[in-house]
Amino acid sequence: MIFLFEKFFSDKTRERTEKIILNLALISFFIHLAVIYLLKFDFIQLPLGADLLENPISAVYTPFSFILIYEVYLLIYYLPKSITTYITKQYEIITLIIIRKLFKDLSSLELSSDWFEIKGDLQFTYDLIGSLLLFYLIFQFQKQGKKKFVPVDLIKPRIDxxxxxxxxxxxxxxxLFFGMALYTLVVWSLGFSLIPNELAPFESVNNLFFDEFFAVLILVDVVLLLISLFYTDQFNKIIRNSGFIISTILIRMSFGVSGAISTILIVAAVLFGLAMITVHNKYEKDMLLEGVKKK
Structure with missing residues (x-):
């Protein structure tokens, strides 16, 4: 098992994976862009007018999909290293999903005085504000995650x-995630080629793989919580890790709704996670100060 871990998550493997993904992202961008212009000038014909093939701006959607794949790898990479970094990666992934969708929506905006009456423009507004809020909340979460109040040497055996x-x-x-991604790609590709005119709406395409991905992460978070109970009985850590599970559940729920509710659920999830780690750090700091006073 350790041999496989070193094989999958060594620094050399991470660097090689990063280069491969970035090259694929760049190549996919130019291919997507080329297909859009070939369609535009009638050099090729497709059986349906897909939203992602109507405007050059939407070509950014494809490389962002590869970047998200790399973020999934980094999430697994950081899992053994730090729980807070692992949770941060969850938040970064859902934020990148929103950013990816913004590029597609940007290509189909209807600029008019009826902005707040057009569903697509309203969703773009929700996602734009939501992505800005998430960026700030993730920044604050990372700051809280770096705070350490207990010397590592005292708990190193349990940590190991x-x-x-x-x-x-x-x-x-x-x-598991590789198999899920491959299965999703095959099913979607078959659906696109066999029944193109009944292809799932864009919201569903945007959620492909990541709907099930976050469902698995909920189970992983629960397993991590249960395992952590063997090594700590500190109330603040149990509550913090339980809060992270609730945060992941809220993100997962956002895939089942649309409009403002979806964006609100995602922002609420990250805000809840930030509140949990902030209170946890305050709790740990006060406990440390009390211990110093007793001495």
């Missing part, structure tokens, strides 16, 4: 055992 368990989980997640 917990890290080993997390490494095993990470090794399992690699083929």
């Amino acid at each position: 055992k917990f890290v080993y368990k997390k490494k095993m989980i990470a090794v399992v997640l690699v083929p």
